[in-house]
Amino acid sequence: xxxxxxxxxxxxxxxxxxxxxxxxxxxxxLVLCAAGLLFAIPFLWLVITSLKPLEQxxxxxxxxxxHPVLWSNYVEALTSPAFPFLRLLRNTLFYTVVSTVGxxxxxAIVAYGFARMEFWGRDVLFGITLSTMMLxxxxxxxxxxxxxxxxxxxxxxxxxxxxxxxxxxxxxxxxRQFFMTVPWELTDAAKVDGAxxxxxxWQVMLPLIKPALLVVAVFHFMWAWNDFMGPLIYLDDAGExxxxxxxxxxxxxxxxxxxxxxxxxxxVAFPIIVLFFIAQRYFxxxxxxxxxxx
Amino acid sequence: xxxxxxxxxxxxxxxxxxxxxxxxxxxxxGYAFVSPWIFSLLxxxxxxxxxxxxxxxxxxxxxxxxxxxxxxxxxxxxxKDPLYWKSVYNSAYYALLAVPLQMIVALGLALxxxxxxxxxxxxxxxxxxxxxxxxxxxxxxWMLILNPRHGLLNLGLQAIGLxxxxxxxxxxxxxxxxxxxxxxxxxxWIMLIFLAALKEIPESLHEAxxxxxxxxxxxxxxxxxxxxxxxxxxxxxxxIIGSFQVFASALIAGGSGQTAGPLNSLLMYMLHLYRYAFRxxxxxYASAMALALFVFLVIITMAxxxxxxxxxxxxxxxx
Numbered sequence: 001x002x003x004x005x006x007x008x009x010x011x012x013x014x015x016x017x018x019x020x021x022x023x024x025x026x027x028x029x030l031v032l033c034a035a036g037l038l039f040a041i042p043f044l045w046l047v048i049t050s051l052k053p054l055e056q057x058x059x060x061x062x063x064x065x066x067h068p069v070l071w072s073n074y075v076e077a078l079t080s081p082a083f084p085f086l087r088l089l090r091n092t093l094f095y096t097v098v099s100t101v102g103x104x105x106x107x108a109i110v111a112y113g114f115a116r117m118e119f120w121g122r123d124v125l126f127g128i129t130l131s132t133m134m135l136x137x138x139x140x141x142x143x144x145x146x147x148x149x150x151x152x153x154x155x156x157x158x159x160x161x162x163x164x165x166x167x168x169x170x171x172x173x174x175x176r177q178f179f180m181t182v183p184w185e186l187t188d189a190a191k192v193d194g195a196x197x198x199x200x201x202w203q204v205m206l207p208l209i210k211p212a213l214l215v216v217a218v219f220h221f222m223w224a225w226n227d228f229m230g231p232l233i234y235l236d237d238a239g240e241x242x243x244x245x246x247x248x249x250x251x252x253x254x255x256x257x258x259x260x261x262x263x264x265x266x267x268v269a270f271p272i273i274v275l276f277f278i279a280q281r282y283f284x285x286x287x288x289x290x291x292x293x294x
Numbered sequence: 295x296x297x298x299x300x301x302x303x304x305x306x307x308x309x310x311x312x313x314x315x316x317x318x319x320x321x322x323x324g325y326a327f328v329s330p331w332i333f334s335l336l337x338x339x340x341x342x343x344x345x346x347x348x349x350x351x352x353x354x355x356x357x358x359x360x361x362x363x364x365x366x367x368x369x370x371x372x373x374k375d376p377l378y379w380k381s382v383y384n385s386a387y388y389a390l391l392a393v394p395l396q397m398i399v400a401l402g403l404a405l406x407x408x409x410x411x412x413x414x415x416x417x418x419x420x421x422x423x424x425x426x427x428x429x430x431x432x433x434x435x436w437m438l439i440l441n442p443r444h445g446l447l448n449l450g451l452q453a454i455g456l457x458x459x460x461x462x463x464x465x466x467x468x469x470x471x472x473x474x475x476x477x478x479x480x481x482x483w484i485m486l487i488f489l490a491a492l493k494e495i496p497e498s499l500h501e502a503x504x505x506x507x508x509x510x511x512x513x514x515x516x517x518x519x520x521x522x523x524x525x526x527x528x529x530x531x532x533x534i535i536g537s538f539q540v541f542a543s544a545l546i547a548g549g550s551g552q553t554a555g556p557l558n559s560l561l562m563y564m565l566h567l568y569r570y571a572f573r574x575x576x577x578x579y580a581s582a583m584a585l586a587l588f589v590f591l592v593i594i595t596m597a598x599x600x601x602x603x604x605x606x607x608x609x610x611x612x613x
Contacts, residue, residue, distance in 0.1 A: 028409060028411060039424060039482075042424070043423060045439060057438075060444050106331070110330060113324055113327025117320070117327055118320055118324060134595060136588055137539060139346055139585065139588035140342035142580055143341065143349060143581070165330070166330045166333050172331060201327075229542065244430045247431060265435060269426065
């Protein structure tokens with residue numbers, strides 16, 4: 001082979017490699033977009049249907065653009081006596097916020113104990129804590145219900161709120177991981193200055209792990225907002241229902257008006273979606289820090 | 295999760311000798327901090343677990359005190375309640391289909407997103423968005439999409455020349471319909487965990503493999519996949535436990551009639567249990583059901599943990 005031919009071969013190979021890289025990137029985006037569409041279409045359909053007149057909900061071929069666009073569906077759905085949105089929202093916000101405060105407070109205190117204190121049996125206790133994360137909820141469901149019934153709490157928000165004030169395994173675990181990343185020098189300095197453990201916890205450590213507290217708060221807020229079984233078994237008066245139960249009741253009574261039901265569904269999901277977008281950055285960080293990578 | 299378990303003792307400045315009084319005080323302080331959680335473990339975990347063993351052996355209607363009946367509940371459950379076995383079958387069918395599908399979809403998405411792609415944030419959000427939907431809202435949406443006559447999915451099937459399916463109105467297709475919904479709502483979360491695990495794989499390992507002449511497939515099977523096994527293991531355990539306890543979507547999609555879905559094809563284990571506990575207030579029988587599922591899930595988890603030694607790769611030296 002002559003030198004020039006070899007050089008040409010190299011150039012050709014380089015060009016081929018570039019070509020291959022571009023096609024690879026194109027294929028990648030194509031697959032990602034296709035998968036993205038599959039995930040996005042149901043969601044789009046929710047939005048589209050919520051703006052349709054009822055007779056355009058089931059058409060063949062499907063109606064992609066509602067004509068006219070009925071924003072009034074939202075007014076009709078959210079003011080319908082069968083779906084008293086404002087009251088449902090107030091109920092949801094009440095127990096969600098109150099239990100979130102509890103989860104963050106108790107989680108931080110307990111996690112601090114696990115991360116920074118030495119006491120007999122700590123590691124065993126922490127091991128138990130981790131294993132309860134895998135405990136199937138089914139085994140505690142009924143006795144817990146009976147316990148709350150004995151307390152006279154069935155029919156109130158107490159069963160949905162009180163346990164949060166005593167900690168939850170996942171959040172304790174998450175916050176402990178964050179506490180562990182704080183250098184000991186910081187707290188040792190405060191200790192030398194004579195600060196008590198409680199003061200170190202409150203004035204030094206808590207401000208340092210604010211992002212983690214936010215992650216826990218958002219995680220729990222979303223979980224409580226979407227929780228279905230808890231409110232279903234513990235609340236019996238429709239006046240106490242949170243949004244998800246209100247939506248369920250709306251469906252069982254007005255199951256035919258799909259456009260209104262989609263508007264109501266979106267209204268229930270919307271605050272959580274907004275919250276996710278605000279907290280997204282911390283979210284990913286939180287998941288990485290849980291150390292689930294093994 | 296190996297690294298997570300390592301105690302924080304390493305950084306504690308060790309004093310040469312500490313008096314017993316001081317050590318006692320330290321212990322008490324530690325217990326004071328974790329005391330809410332100890333209370334919670336005792337009252338909301340340990341007590342209910344023990345109590346469920348007791349309630350499972352009783353006839354208990356909540357209104358009257360429990361009456362000891364021994365193994366009667368289990369006898370009825372295993373031999374006289376055909377719906378029990380129906381619910382076992384339905385839940386097993388659902389889990390066997392939903393768990394692998396969710397895992398494969400989530401892993402595929404995570405692998406694609408882990409390549410350096412532009413606009414990864416947008417894709418990630420789109421895949422994750424369904425996970426944010428409250429179950430009721432998500433289920434209602436899929437009931438609309440799965441409508442047998444003019445649902446979006448059937449219109450799509452029709453457009454590409456496939457037959458329309460009955461989905462939630464057909465005993466054959468209702469469970470696959472529920473699984474589709476679960477893949478849509480559940481994959482995003484699993485994907486995030488896979489993605490976090492993928493980010494932990496050092497670039498140098500891939501480069502080393504590349505220098506050794508390994509192609510993309512070889513790199514995937516001998517570098518990426520082994521290092522992902524801890525995340526796969528974790529997701530697998532959590533998804534199995536979750537899928538056998540699926541409840542809300544089945545309750546809603548099953549309709550408010552006497553049967554859960556056509557011919558009780560959506561009567562999931564938890565739904566059957568829920569009916570006995572909170573509709574018929576037969577707490578004893580429902581507790582027996584709960585206990586049986588619990589024991590089954592513990593056995594499955596133990597078997598997975600046992601098997602993990604041979605397929606889950608724990609890198610002890612790292613970090």
